Amino acid sequence: MDKILDQDLVGEYLKGDEESLEILIKRYLTRVYNFILSIVCDKEIANDITQDVFVKAWKNIKRFKKNKNFKTWLYTIARNTSIDYMRKKKYLNFSELENDDNENILETIKSEELLPDEIFEIKNLSEILQNVVNDLPEKYKTVLLLYYKNDLTLEEISKILKKPLNTVKSQHRRALILLKNSLNNKKQ
Amino acid sequence: MHQKCIFNRINNMKNYKELFSQLKQEQTDLALFTTIMSKIDKEKRRLVIIRIVLFSSGLLGSIVAFIHVFNVLYANLAQSGFMSFISLLFSDSKVVLSNFSSFVLVLFENLPVTWIILSLFAIWIFLDLLRHLLRNIAFIYKYNN
Numbered sequence: 327m328d329k330i331l332d333q334d335l336v337g338e339y340l341k342g343d344e345e346s347l348e349i350l351i352k353r354y355l356t357r358v359y360n361f362i363l364s365i366v367c368d369k370e371i372a373n374d375i376t377q378d379v380f381v382k383a384w385k386n387i388k389r390f391k392k393n394k395n396f397k398t399w400l401y402t403i404a405r406n407t408s409i410d411y412m413r414k415k416k417y418l419n420f421s422e423l424e425n426d427d428n429e430n431i432l433e434t435i436k437s438e439e440l441l442p443d444e445i446f447e448i449k450n451l452s453e454i455l456q457n458v459v460n461d462l463p464e465k466y467k468t469v470l471l472l473y474y475k476n477d478l479t480l481e482e483i484s485k486i487l488k489k490p491l492n493t494v495k496s497q498h499r500r501a502l503i504l505l506k507n508s509l510n511n512k513k514q
Numbered sequence: 515m516h517q518k519c520i521f522n523r524i525n526n527m528k529n530y531k532e533l534f535s536q537l538k539q540e541q542t543d544l545a546l547f548t549t550i551m552s553k554i555d556k557e558k559r560r561l562v563i564i565r566i567v568l569f570s571s572g573l574l575g576s577i578v579a580f581i582h583v584f585n586v587l588y589a590n591l592a593q594s595g596f597m598s599f600i601s602l603l604f605s606d607s608k609v610v611l612s613n614f615s616s617f618v619l620v621l622f623e624n625l626p627v628t629w630i631i632l633s634l635f636a637i638w639i640f641l642d643l644l645r646h647l648l649r650n651i652a653f654i655y656k657y658n659n
Contacts, residue, residue, distance in 0.1 A: 347554075348551065351547065351550060351551070352547060355542050355546065355547055355550075356539070356540075356541060356542045359540065359542045359546070360539055360540055363540055369540070372540075373546060376542075376546065376550070377546070377549055377550050377553055380550045380553075380554070381550065381553050381554055381557060384554050384557070385557070452536050452537060452538050453538075455533070455534075455536055455537055456537055456538060459537065470530075470534070471534075474530050474531050474533070474534035475534050475535075475537060502530065
């Protein structure tokens with residue numbers, strides 16, 4: 327089932343094979359849900375937004391171009407829907423969404439600083455990491471999660487975020503620096 | 515030990531993937547999938563009902579248009595003498611056959627071409643709308659059963 331390409335499944339669905347749509351939804355449901363959850367940080371809201379995302383994807387599936395990447399397309403819908411929701415509810419700090427490199431804050435971060443061995447002793451690694459990632463500014467968190475958790479390339483992420491590839495590369499680098507810094511702070 | 519190993523290599527870029535794999539992944543249940551599918555089904559039905567209403571209105575419009583165009587066509591056929599020439603075919607067929615090429619030419623000259631095209635166009639629209647309407651009705655019927 328996993329061997330069938332997303333684009334082929336879309337094609338099959340458009341030809342009338344209803345099962346192809348189910349396969350596509352099942353394939354991405356958990357990943358998209360977790361991605362949305364990382365943005366909204368609320369299971370109930372993530373549940374609702376996930377439903378909206380797949381309904382939106384279905385509504386627009388005829389407009390999906392076969393030469394495009396389905397995963398990128400779906401994550402773009404997921405991100406936009408989540409951000410729209412957050413904006414409506416005024417949960418989001420808008421400055422985090424702007425294409426702002428925030429140089430002054432980042433200049434203070436020691437990028438070469440290594441993590442000490444002590445931090446490895448922390449038992450609840452997952453929980454701490456979750457907190458650290460959640461505390462990152464939205465734009466950095468999104469890049470990290472899309473890259474490391476959702477197996478998207480930086481090029482695909484740049485398409486989802488509608489930002490130049492170099493900006494995404496720089497955001498990725500800075501996100502890692504911030505992550506290291508936050509982990510160091512946790513240790514102290 | 516596993517966690518220790520992950521963090522030991524935290525500064526190495528290739529290990530970030532391993533690090534992020536430590537993040538808790540929430541599992542989705544079947545209920546979410548079922549809800550999405552039922553929402554899509556509901557939306558499908560809503561769109562089909564809208565289409566049925568639109569196609570039905572279009573179909574009624576095309577019937578009215580066809581009746582009007584057909585009446586005008588009939589009046590034009592009578593006015594142009596086309597009908598009289600056709601009746602000649604039955605009343606004086608020998609003369610018609612001896613001058614058949616001239617007869618055909620006269621018939622064509624008297625055809626109200628514009629109105630014939632409009633009539634055919636109205637029929638085509640009617641049939642196309644009917645096809646779409648039946649397809650959508652069949653879809654609703656399939657879903658109800």
